[in-house]
Amino acid sequence: MNLFNIIKNKQEYWLVDQIKKNDIPKEAYLHQFTQILEEWDRLGIGYLSLLMDERFESWLLQRKFCKISSIVEYTRKLADLPEMDGQIVWHSLSEGLLDDREYGELYDLCRLESANKNKKLPMDQVMNSLKNELGPEWRQHCYYFTKDEALAGISIPHIEMGTEDEGRLFYFGVVPNLRGQGLGINIHKISLVLLKKFLANYYVGSTDVNNSYMIKIFEKNGCELRDRKGIYRIVK
Template identity: 65%
Template sequence: MNLYNIIKNKKEYWLVDQVKCKDIPAIQYKQQFIEVLDEWYRDGGGFLSVLMDESHENWLFDMGLQKVSSIVEYTRNLDDLSELDPHIKGHSLSDGGMNDHDYGQLYELCRKGSANRNKQQPIEQVMNSLKSELGPTWRNHCYYFTKDDALIGIAIPHIEMETKDEGRLFYFGVVPHIRGKGIGTIIHRHALVLLKQFKATYYVGSTDIHNQNMIQIFQRNGCQLRDRKGIYRIES
């Protein structure tokens, strides 16, 4: 049984997320993580980032990892979404109204001033990750949003790897100069509708515990707190 979801990006990074199960003893999680860590030392590179229950924190420190921060995870069913704001329009990158470079620049703008404490990757690396993790149709998942023809934010909805109906957002963000006006809540609601169109039946989102604005967006859009994990990291 795989107790961790793992995304491997060549020699640049590995992202490891603990899959919590009620009846799995802690020693089993530790044994499988040691196997993952050994494989990363042998075949990986860059850094390894793991999301894991904070009860394992001291053990992870002993393994050489350092704590970055903590995240909270929210979830909601997608069968009862409220009406959308007709003044805000979503556009897929695959529609051809924006090129890849400009989308990358908009992504970079939206993540400026983020309260998340995890180290940001260069935008070129982020765009390569999009292509790698979302596959050849990655542009179908990259949305940007406008209001009165002005760019206001982005969202990247997709189905979580190895699931059929778990909706996730690879990224969600609002341009800095309109933050604090409720626009983020509206764009996030649009993104939930897009997830439903991608055949997701429920949504899972996470953010840094220090990102109170994103936590409020989750709550305003009917998401419920599901879990909390630590973010731990080790460099090669």
């Protein structure tokens, strides 16, 4: 049984996320993760970033992981979605109105002054990871939003790897100069509708425990707290 999702970026990094199940003993997680860690070490990958239940923290720290922060996960069924703001317009990158470079620049702008504490990867690595995870049709998942013809934010809805109907946002963000105006709540609402178009039945979103802005968006849009995990990192 697979207890972890892993995104592998060649020799640069692995992103590992624990799949929490109520009926799985702690020892089973430790056994499978030890195998992952041994393979990571044997292959000489640059670093490993891990999302895992904080009850494993002392075990991880003993193995030279450092704790970056903690995240909270929120979830929502995608039935009976709230009405969307008709003033916001959205397009996918696949429409060709922006090119990949322009989209990357907008993505990078949305990351500025983020409350999330996890280390920000260089933009070229982010775009490569996006392509690797979402596959050849990745541009169809990359949305950007405008209001009054001004670029306002981005969202990247997709079905979580290893699932059939779990909706996730690879990234979601609002440009710094338009924050605090309620745009984040409305763009997030639209993103939930887009997830439903990708045949997701429910949504799972996460953010840093200190990101009160994003937590407010989750709560305003009917999401409920599901879980909390630590963010840990080990470098080769």
